[in-house]
Amino acid sequence: MRLHHVLGAAATLSLAACGGEETATVDAAPEADAVDASETTEETAGHAFDVSINAADMREHIATLASDEFEGRAPGTPGGGKTRAYLAAQYERIGLEPIGDSYEHPVPIVESTLDSATSSFSVSANGAARDLAYRKDVVYWTKRVEETVAFEDSELVFVGYGIVAPEYGWNDYEGVDATGKTVVILVNDPGFATQNPDLFNGNAMTYYGRWTYKYEEAARQGATAAIVIHDTAPAAYGWNVVEGSWSGPQVDLQRDDNGASRIAAEAWISNEYARELFTGAGLDLDEQMQAALQDDFAAVPLGGATASATLNNTIKRSEDANLVGVLRGATAPDEYVLYMGHWDHLGANARTMGEDKIYNGAVDNATGIAAILEIAEQFASNGTRPDRSILTVAVTAEESGLLGSAYFAEYPPVPLKQIVSGINIDAMLPTPPVKDMIVVGYGASELEDILQEAAAPYARRLTPDPEAEKGYFYRSDHISLAKKGVPMLYADGGLDLVDGGEEAGAAIGAVYRSRDYHQTSDEHSPDWPMEAMVDSTEILYETGAAIAHSSVWPNWYEGNEFRALRDAQRAE
Helix, strand or coil: CCHHHHHCCHHHCCCCCCCCCCCCCCCCCCCCCCCCCCCCCHHHHCCCCCCCCCHHHHHHHHHHHCCHHHCCCCCCCHHHHHHHHHHHHHHHHHCCEECCCCCEEEEEEEEEEECCCCCEEEEEECCEEEECCECCCEEEECCCCCCEEEEEEEEEEECCCCCEEHHHCEECCCCCCCCCCEEEEECCCHHHHHCCCCCCCCCCCCHHHCHHHHHHHHHHCCCCEEEEECCHHHHCCCHHHHHHHCCCCEEEECCCCCCCCCCCEEEEECHHHHHHHHHHCCCCHHHHHHHCCCCCCCCEEEEEEEEEEEEEEEEEEEEEEEEEEEECCCCEEEEEEEEEEECCCCEECCCCCCCCCEECCHHHHHHHHHHHHHHHHHHHHCCCCCCEEEEEEEECCCCCCCHHHHHHHHCCCCCHHHEEEEEECCCCCCCCCECEEEECCCCCECHHHHHHHHHHHHCCEEEECCCHHHCHHHCCCHHHHHCCCCCEEEEEECCCECCCHHHHHHHHHHHHHHHHCCCCCCCCCCCCCCHHHHHHHHHHHHHHHHHHCCCCCCCECCCCCCHHHHHHHHHC
16 A cells, blocks of 8 residues: 555654765767657567566666666767667656657766876975876866866965855854965865764764865855865775876866856865975964864965966867656646656776676666656556656766756756755665665655655665765765755665675675676676565655655755755745
């Protein structure tokens, strides 16, 4: 029995008052042409889909999307084009309507590649200039879409964590005119450094701890450049990840201003060089890190040191697409419940060792796309349309930095204030039956209360992300909407197995991370256990259904960094 049938009305719900850094280089391929929803595949043609959420249909979607025929689903490749055609055909079969003339919503993308041989980043201190060694001392790039970006003699100033957070009574820029300066910033936030649960969010990273936020805030403050000091524990990855992830082609959206509003250079420096820099300025880095933990911290100039840089770039422009379909609500069609997942993966790489060159991305994220398709079909097949509309969005270029979802949030096909809330499904691990659901970013919004109601009939409890300090909540597509105020939920199956408990579940997770994550071995197997995945999909369907068959507007919890944004939207 469906949860919303049991509840009768969502008023009975007790509302309280789940890509990223890692990238891969794939072989260039001709840009895919626009796709036709009438195109299909042999795999699809031979399968009769049922209207309910079920293992056979989910397996069919996963096996098709993760097949070698789809070539790893990289954006801008023939395999990516086949993926878009498959999704458009499924939307049409299910009965979703396009918003506009097509299910495809173009996403313009620009790729900038720094020529490290002709580019430079130097620091002048105590009358001497030092060219920083690329990848050893510094990694730098720009979001400005220009072949050459340069600046000279920009004063260095240490701004602690580089955070402006009124809800936490925190402003590292207070009393500082950052215009024209290069700000030097610590990674993560003060909560992690102190492990104080009453400071920010304690061990769990907040959005203010993300390096992306720090560069964006530096731009808002008028800075010329921003440098984040690497530190393995608070960053949650070593310097090898930094130098590998940001030293190759950098992909971003083609923005109307070509990135002119961004700072001239975004950079990381190694911890070793940072200590040299601070010592040369007559400062002790460890002492300054301690000072930065106080809410009355005052920014510190680095002894008159200045930065200069020249960035020479090769620019490449292309276009891909998000797939957007809607099931119109019966009584409130202009209010939307969003289901989102990313369709892309890493493609194929001829330089990969071994015979298998295709990164199939079965778990990441053919599973999530299968789930949102099954959920959309369940809504479409019900005898009674939900009151609100169901918005199904398969986004592109997540693996390139959440670009498809960022474009959706920046140029939404429906007003963001009319999206009641959203659920992101990203990488559902096939496990035997479990007793929990992991909520990434646990403690964020009232959606968790609805999720708990939906999970109860399945004997599932909610479990916080066991690695909250790594900030996974800020590293998948839902964050693009959250940053705009829309309450978003990121949750899927847990790791507390009915047979074997948490130890057995942790072992399954460890094997996936070490062996299959972003590897050619992430492939579908007919031996996958599907029961837990199907139940998780049912629970996420029930969560959205409880909202879609109601008039409630779940919000972020009080004190959450996105609450004020949503309150302002609702006030409109």
